[in-house]
Amino acid sequence: MTDDLFVVEDLTVTLPTGRGPVDVVKNVSFTVGRDDTLGIVGESGSGKSMTALAVLGLLPRGAQTTGSIRLDGAELLGQSDRELRSVRGNLISMVFQDPLSSLNPYYTVGLQIEEMYRAHRGGSRRAAHRVAIEALERVGIPDPGRRVDHYPHQFSGGQRQRIMIAMALCCSPSLLIADEPTTALDVTVQAQILELLAELQSTTGTGMIFITHDLAVISSIAQRVLVMCEGDAVEYGTAEQVFSDPRHDYTRTLLDAVPRIDDEVPSESRAG
């Protein structure tokens, strides 16, 4: 293992609800090394996304967070919104699940990349525009010089997610959090996006947290895996260890739920 880039210790997130406060993330700890990918798996509502949002201080109003979140040794938890602003997008950036709704329909994709670049690096609009074109080129958008001035709805689903990735990487962050980035895409596009992420990670050396409910995806991309269930981290270890020798019943159940090519198929469905 390389030195730890990102460390989360005893992270607990409490959300206020109509029936009193509820712990949606309970004492979760993990680390992400440089060049490393951590996969967080679990079903809907297991606290995966809440963990990610807690890292950037983007939790819903009234949420309380305790524990420790450290990036390169600097504590992020307890920092003010203003302080966190220089971390968001700059040191840690995020790619969300639904690329269409995650991009603002009123602005060109170029402007949306430029505004982020300029917020952290400053400089002229012209320079930022060049950065945006380069960023689009890097993620494989054809004809980026022209496409940079197009609006999100003029791109396909896969392209939109590429744009989100281009945006997330335009300030060369040390950590990229991808929250179900392939869930809204069809299978072939999914594979392309995963390939792109892996390729970009190898060239930039960015650490990555990859959140998904899809174990197949995790096994292809992550070195280490954290399994979450109802806010608890039920299993944490290397991908090999978790997949070949799961210690927790819940992990076994998850693995059993993955359809396999050598599974017995009931005779009636085979006939159909």
Added chain:
Amino acid sequence: MTRYVLGRVVGVVFILLAVCLFTYLIFFKLSPDPAVMICGKTCTPERIDSIRDVLGLNQPILTQFWEFLKGIFVGRDYGSVHCSAPCLGYSFQTNESVWTMITARLPVSITVAVGAAVLWLLAGVIGGLISAIKQGTWWDRTAMGLALGGVSVPNYVLALVLQFVLVVKLQVLPFPSAPAFADNPMLWFESYIMPWTVLAVGYACLYARLTRANVIDTLGENYFRTARAKGLSRVLIMRRHALRPALTPITTIFGMDFAGLLGGALITETVFGLNGIGKMAADSIAKNDQPVIMAVTLLAAFFVVIGNVVVDLVYTALDPRVRVTST
């Protein structure tokens, strides 16, 4: 885009023509005989006949309608009297040219509408925005409670109360008289401030609730979360990623409301005795002055239809999703 605009303009012409025809049929065919109206109490059958002749009332209805339309564009003759274009006829009550009456009163109605619009946009949008940002706080609850109350108060009640308190009791404002701005700017402002307020209150309350709802919706959008995750400044996030999307739909409603008001604020103008299109409409209806009713209806329809087109064009500029599909 050009094709789209041309299409809309053709549509507008047809709508206005239809409005003309219906108004004409309703006011000239279904109301009392205009010749009798003009003739008055001391009237002889011969005189009625001659009036019918001069007004062209004994011709087929479509010919009459055609003459009316022609009058608007090229002018027409009533016996020996020439009515130059745009001719909307003469008032049965005062014999004044209807076009002259409109041009004299339109500035008053426009002043009332513009002033009120500025007030209600400022108050409504700013109030709604603050409420949305401070959602659930005492400010939000108080403002929205007031807004609900404000929508419920009929504006003639508000007009009379304001007039009684500010003009009669406290005597801080003069009685509204619609003076020209150039003559006495201060008096102009003091005269119009009450009508503006009365007209603006209802709209401001409505717009505040609307703005609040839209902004709150936008704050829950995924792209708003993206904007925060990008580390943008709070001002930039609010301006670009909350206000622009939240206010765009309001343009549509504003365009329609404002266009509607240009055709005259009937109640406000009547209560304050302001000589605008609204008061003219009320007077002409009370006296069954058909050429004036006809003209006022057409004018209001004209503003609403044009307002609609302007809103659509502005919208294509504001929302790129509409823009791209329309070209």
